[in-house]
Amino acid sequence: MQDKYVIIVAGGKGLRMGSDSPKQFQVLCGRPVLMHTLDAFYDYDRAIRIILVLPDVQMVYWKNLCTDYDFNIPHVVVSGGETRFHSVKNGLSLIEKQLAAKEQNWMDNVLIGVHDGVRPLVSKSLIARTYEQATLEKGAYPIIPVTDSLRKSTGATAKKFVSVDRSKYFLVQTPQVFWADLLIAAYKQDYKEEFTDDVSVVEAAGTCHPTTVEGKRENLKITTPIDFAIAQILMKCKT
Amino acid sequence: MQDKYVIIVAGGKGLRMGSDSPKQFQVLCGRPVLMHTLDAFYDYDRAIRIILVLPDVQMVYWKNLCTDYDFNIPHVVVSGGETRFHSVKNGLSLIEKQLAAKEQNWMDNVLIGVHDGVRPLVSKSLIARTYEQATLEKGAYPIIPVTDSLRKSTGATAKKFVSVDRSKYFLVQTPQVFWADLLIAAYKQDYKEEFTDDVSVVEAAGTCHPTTVEGKRENLKITTPIDFAIAQILMKCKT
Numbered sequence: 001m002q003d004k005y006v007i008i009v010a011g012g013k014g015l016r017m018g019s020d021s022p023k024q025f026q027v028l029c030g031r032p033v034l035m036h037t038l039d040a041f042y043d044y045d046r047a048i049r050i051i052l053v054l055p056d057v058q059m060v061y062w063k064n065l066c067t068d069y070d071f072n073i074p075h076v077v078v079s080g081g082e083t084r085f086h087s088v089k090n091g092l093s094l095i096e097k098q099l100a101a102k103e104q105n106w107m108d109n110v111l112i113g114v115h116d117g118v119r120p121l122v123s124k125s126l127i128a129r130t131y132e133q134a135t136l137e138k139g140a141y142p143i144i145p146v147t148d149s150l151r152k153s154t155g156a157t158a159k160k161f162v163s164v165d166r167s168k169y170f171l172v173q174t175p176q177v178f179w180a181d182l183l184i185a186a187y188k189q190d191y192k193e194e195f196t197d198d199v200s201v202v203e204a205a206g207t208c209h210p211t212t213v214e215g216k217r218e219n220l221k222i223t224t225p226i227d228f229a230i231a232q233i234l235m236k237c238k239t
Numbered sequence: 240m241q242d243k244y245v246i247i248v249a250g251g252k253g254l255r256m257g258s259d260s261p262k263q264f265q266v267l268c269g270r271p272v273l274m275h276t277l278d279a280f281y282d283y284d285r286a287i288r289i290i291l292v293l294p295d296v297q298m299v300y301w302k303n304l305c306t307d308y309d310f311n312i313p314h315v316v317v318s319g320g321e322t323r324f325h326s327v328k329n330g331l332s333l334i335e336k337q338l339a340a341k342e343q344n345w346m347d348n349v350l351i352g353v354h355d356g357v358r359p360l361v362s363k364s365l366i367a368r369t370y371e372q373a374t375l376e377k378g379a380y381p382i383i384p385v386t387d388s389l390r391k392s393t394g395a396t397a398k399k400f401v402s403v404d405r406s407k408y409f410l411v412q413t414p415q416v417f418w419a420d421l422l423i424a425a426y427k428q429d430y431k432e433e434f435t436d437d438v439s440v441v442e443a444a445g446t447c448h449p450t451t452v453e454g455k456r457e458n459l460k461i462t463t464p465i466d467f468a469i470a471q472i473l474m475k476c477k478t
């Protein structure tokens with residue numbers, strides 16, 4: 001039997017956003033965004049171990065929210081780091097400790113996914129597709145096509161750009177799922193600025209070349225008020 | 240004094256979309272999408288000459304809509320072509336004839352913009368910025384940053400992609416505005432598949448290298464039901 005984990009990364013910026021509630025706590029169709037996100041993974045597999053990475057300053061607030069909303073999905077909360085990389089690393093440290101307490105081949109048959117807390121609309125089928133593909137290929141992540149015309153800065157002159165073939169470019173989503181040993185080892189590297197997601201960390205380690213699965217446009221990342229309004233529309237479509 | 244034109248390109252696909260009304264005719268905050276689009280340019284400059292390119296099959300429908308909605312913004316309707324390139328070319332033929340009827344240096348001081356009919360949320364300030372920049376630089380168009388992680392297909396193996404620096408990539412919007420003589424000359428080229436917008440046509444002609452202005456995320460292209468719902472939200476924000 002396969003063990004599955006998911007690390008849900010929720011906002012390094014946290015309460016520094018000002019008077020507004022951080023996006024992960026905004027109430028979407030009756031519940032904070034993060035609860036929808038955790039629910040999606042729990043709905044996919046009741047046995048999945050959920051690790052939520054939150055800035056320290058938000059932990060009490062989250063705990064109170066869980067009480068207020070009677071939110072009972074099992075999960076462990078871990079402290080966030082300075083960047084997304086450090087937050088994921090903190091989540092992985094916990095998993096490593098948990099697995100080390102088990103038998104010798106402790107990392108066999110364990111998959112770890114990493115998912116953005118502000119992608120509450122991830123579907124059960126997309127999660128399933130990504131974990132399944134990762135089982136076969138050591139690593140997998142969803143992508144969607146670019147639908148607008150795309151241009152690239154030449155760097156030579158300000159405001160001058162060259163045309164590129166948009167059919168070759170894809171936008172990256174989460175969850176990004178990997179064999180546990182590869183992901184944990186990859187995150188032992190020193191942090192680099194170009195580590196914008198987990199695939200980039202794993203590829204830099206050179207131990208595996210993750211493959212892609214078909215993402216969904218609906219699996220959007222809520223970062224602006226417009227995104228939030230779209231999510232409201234999409235959630236209503238689902239119910 | 241400067242003469243300004245705008246060619247508004249409205250949907251080659253037209254009524255072939257099936258039972259649904261084409262996006263340019265859908266009613267957004269009380270009026271068909273296209274009326275908002277024409278209004279934006281009229282609001283920017285009452286003297287701008289508006290050329291609307293429509294598939295033949297939609298012309299009577301549009302005329303009736305204008306009557307029903309008491310829509311009085313002056314504009315000329317021109318037949319659409321097989322692709323966007325051919326549609327723009329048809330609009331330019333009309334402008335060329337109109338200008339040729341004038342004095343010798345007929346193309347001096349004339350600017351032509353090309354705009355997607357299904358971008359009704361274009362702001363007055365964005366239109367102004369693009370026409371002003373085009374006056375100085377021969378050609379200008381709006382771009383916005385890519386906010387998601389971006390990957391590029393290597394073509395070597397299916398499902399394998401390389402990471403790219405997203406800060407170098409930008410999504411292209413309209414209006415795209417050019418000196419009339421350059422744009423008309425560029426559209427005398429034979430059609431190529433890579434002509435996805437007007438900048439690509441002008442650059443292929445090699446007569447000018449258009450520069451960019453700062454676009455706006457709100458200036459979205461309505462192509463899906465989700466886009467339409469977003470436009471509804473944004474329109475309500477404006478009023």
